[in-house]
Amino acid sequence: MNEGDTSTGPSFELGKPIWGIGLALVLRSETNSVRQGDIIYVPTYQYNILSADTPLRVIKPDPEVPLSAYLTVLGMPGQTAFYGLELIGAPKSGETIYVSAGAGAVGSLVAQLAKAKGLKVIASAGSDEKTDRVEDVLAREGPIDIYWDHIGGPQLEYAEPSSAFNNAPPYHVKNLAEILYKRLRFLNTLTPLVKNGKILWKEQAFSGIQSVNEAIVAALTGNNTGK
Template identity: 30%
Template sequence: MEATQIVLASRPKGTPNQENFRFENITLPTLQAGEVRLEPLYISVDPYMRGRMNDAKSYTPPFQVGAPLEGGVVAKVVESKSEALASGDVVLGALPWATQAIAEAKKLQKIDTNLAPASYYLGILGMPGLTAYFGLLDIGQPKEGETVVVSGAAGAVGMVVGQIAKLKGCRVVGLAGSDEKAELLQKEFGYDAVINYKTTQNLRTDLKAACPNGVDVYFDNVGGEITDAVISLINFHARLIICGQIAHYNDQQPQQGPRFLPLVLTRSALIKGFIVSNYHARFPEAMQQLGTWVKEGKLKYQETIIDGFEQLPEAFLGLFTGQNQGKMLVKV
């Protein structure tokens, strides 16, 4: 059985480009007991994958040069030698970027596409939704009347964070990279104010106007100058949730930023970074609550879906220029 896969051709220096990817034709091995053959339906591209392109120790192993990239995939079982899964089942798993793949059935999660569209299991009912849920509620612990600021607010995680914060009775302020995204967040997703960080004349002035009572919770997906500006407004006992730092993922040299720890000290603030897999044991709880909110119409979601397996590298690169609204996916 023939398939096409996308491998890491070389490690990027700075911002990745098309030369870092290579398409290869392969022959799949014979299916063994307990395995299934899969065809992908949707493949996720996510900012964290940039870190895996470096040969550096992190919370997850790096991609290997010459080996396929991998990530979250919703796929259909087309052949099975497992009693747990049958042909036609739809599953979720960490799979290679390939037009077909073989995987152990025990490492896959069967999903119910009657409850929600298949793509949602890579978004609001998948890693981004879980990330928003645990980061905001477990670390941020928002209280009614507080001000929550979200960077990367129009991304897959940020859209969900803002809506959950609104469900908790908070004032929610977002930062996004276009007027179109700002309008979408306010009209469709309930944000009270959104600042276009690319066009603002003075980010700190605009943030202060949007947060007249200061900042109680900051959900940081971006880092960089945006975080420097937000931290200047934190209140006593503020909670700072470090989820992503996409502003730094392509840095070749460490950036020198403001030293804000004295402010953290005098405000008795909490800073905590987290990886969503820290909460693996509680995933069922979160998926049930997120699913209920979606079913009740309390959570909306948006996806940017690009058609074609061959578009995977382009879709991934688009994350770093803000081409996505909500979750970025490739439909195979």
């Protein structure tokens, strides 16, 4: 949202409407790629008219999974946790991972996925008291093999000396956007875990378009719970 920052999309303009991605029901379609009754990812408006050449992703929701899960654990937060851990972390059973902001939408999923793979998980949340304990915990429980950082600051400073990866060469994933778009192994792996209760997630719902301001402020001030 900061003006002039480099990002994957244009900055929001002051005084203009802002948008986010949501799920929508197709009420009418004149193209074969999307049919009436489909559920699609689109910018969130009460009603939206899209041209036939607009790239759209249709989801096939599992009837045993809440539809809202495709915005949370089976949506962007889940994909971030899954691919970040799998492709960058390459976790192995017996390793130790430290997750900052471990109570958040992504951090909580990273912790659960790592635990399921047999890793020792150390997680911290946002209170000053917990931040003050990070250095002591890492000194006692380290060294750590994987550090999942959400916030930088003193926790990153404490994690670096405790890490076992300081000499590892940096690795940059070149096809992450393609992987996220195609979703490859993601839904096949996480959907059964969600259905079986092996992966838990927290959603905080704000009802109605009039609650958007409240939701945005909660997210930016850290007063939201989960996604």
